[in-house]
Amino acid sequence: MDLLALADFNLVARHGGFGKAARAAGRPKATLSRRVAELEASLDLRLFERGARALKLTEEGRALFERAGRLLSELEETAAAIASGGERPRGRLRISAPVLFSQTAMGKIAAGFALKYPEVRLEVTTEDRAVDMIEEGFDLVIRVNPDPDESLVGRAFLRDRLVVVASPHLARPAEGLATPTVMRSTADRKAWDVKTPTGRSTIAIEPVLVLSSLIMVRDAVRAGVGAARLPVSLVSHDLADGTLVHWGDLDRPDIALWTLYPSRRLLSARVSAFLDHLKQAFPMGTPDELAAYIGK
Template identity: 80%
Template sequence: MDLLALADFNLVARHGGVGKAARATGRPKATLSRRVAELESSLDLRLFERGARNLKLTEEGRALFERTGRLLAELDETTSAIASGGQTPKGKLRISAPVLFSQSAMGKIAAQFALKYPEVRLEVTSEDRPVDMIEEGYDLVIRVNPDSDESLIGRAFLRDRLVVVASPDLPRPTKDSVAPGVIRGAGEQQTWRLKTPNGLSSISIDPVLGLASLIMVRDAARIGVGAARLPISLVAQDITDGRLVNWGDFDGPEIALWTLYPSRRLLSPKVSAFLDFLKQAFPNGTPDELAAFIAR
């Protein structure tokens, strides 16, 4: 398979069209179109549905994009690290990370990284809002299920899933009853769909308590004020120790944590070092790895 054609296909898929990809990268539209067509021909597959004004990935194209995007990002990281010539990472490294990941894991990650690379001055801010990396001077951002951004590239390095948990003293609701719930923020009565060994089921939740962070939600659920919907990595130890019981996996989208960085410049040694450090900390990127890291 032609790696250049595959890379150009990923550019077009990530930006949502040949024109947008050309404007973002400075590449000629004709070259990008030709590369995609050559890839389709070599695979004997149609990767895009071509409308009058835009392109839409086919099912096969979406699968190829999802499976090769991460591999190409890792290849880019590897070549950038080699191109740095073994330079010692140094200087200020500014990172923006989600609040929950920062509270549960980033302190240990940052401390271990600082010990390994004493010439790097690591600065981490915790926020869930989208940040402008260039305008705000960040070298790297970590985000949960980020929206597509044509100015950034990256990869998922961790995955998690939501579970519904409650204190052992809180009765599980029957089909016609409503359970008290603890949620992040505020909300009206809602229905949570659960995946259990017996199949899908639903429970009605009355949010009796709204809190600002998932750490607070977990702590309140431990006390027994209501059921909570939380990442398994955050409550795995509580379930093991019997402080919380698992009512089932929440039937919703997977949680993926991504590292993102600007695509128009080579990675510096300090950014490459941090990306490699995350790979070593979470080699398989599973919820169990994150839970074990938090528990240590």
């Protein structure tokens, strides 16, 4: 396969048309069109559907674009590393991270990484949705309890657990009586099953306030509005100084934060460097390590 033709195809696919690609690269549109046509002929595949006004990747073209872009990037990085005399992390690193982790820890983590690797242009996007890494151009994503995905590989680097907490001024009701609660979603259960040192119990709940951010939920619980279930890392300082009291651990599996990246490719130096940076930040992967990043 002609790598130059493959690079031209990748250029056209990335810009969404021959004209835009030609203007971006400062090359003749006819040359790009010819090179892509030659690539299609050599593969015996149609890579683009050519409409009167639009150019759209075929299914085969999209599959090739997803893989070729990563491979070409690896080749460029390898060549740059050889030319500079070492595999030094450089270039753009795009990461998608969940909202709460970003608000509580990612700022400090990203700053430390930027100071350590000044030749890497780190970009962090904060959102809880499961982004499409290939389609949206991310090098690495951090997800909470991700569903299995055959196209991605990774590992859990941090674990947390949910606890039920309340202001010390809020009396815990007797078994069966409803507790005023602060919720993140109205879809939450009607009762919470909790574990305590003395056994298990059920807390009946009556939502009195619904807030979209767990930090907002914590602040409302501090004010005494009601009880809430929150990650222990977020309330660790409050429990230690008595601002909040612990009613029990939620009876469900721990929360796991994973780093994920596309399979079928070698990790770039910048992704490997960020994974090592996270490992240094959370060597044991415990809630206490995350709590150290969270200020009072």
